[in-house]
Amino acid sequence: MFTTPAFAQAAGSAGDTGGMLMSLLPFLLIFIIMYFLILRPQQKKVKEHAEMVKNIRRGDTIITSGGLVGKVTKVIDDDTVEFEVAEGIRARQMRQMITGVRAKGEPLSDRADNGKAAKPGKDAKGKETEAKDAEAKDDSATK
DSSP, rough: OOHHHHHHHHHHHHHHHHHHHHHHHHHHHHHHHHHHIIIIIHHHHHHHHHHHTTTTOOTEEEEEETTTTTEEEEEESEEEEEEEETTTTTEEEGGGGEEEOOOOOOOSSTTTTTOOOOOOOOTTTTBBBBBHHHEEEEEEHHH
């Protein structure tokens, strides 16, 4: 009498491997989603940063993690570069602490007017607007 229910329960649980797979399926799906949304892009970003830092040459303009912008004057070794912040002021920086590299001769800003305000009588591109002013004066004189 006591052994009959125990044998019945043991026989039913031995064939229940599909239920265990179905209970692990949500965890497996979450891991796959995390890999493609978080881990893989981060690995790609780390690889791009390592490639960028490896290709630093003398004359490149760099941006450090502290916000300093300077021109590389000397590549000391695989881990260190020397860059010039201002004339005569040089600093050494670990390559891994460089956040950005600009190619030689790349402008600091993308603004068309380079930060200069347009002068009166000239438009933003520096062209003379005297002809337009003369036409405006003629129109006002005729009215």
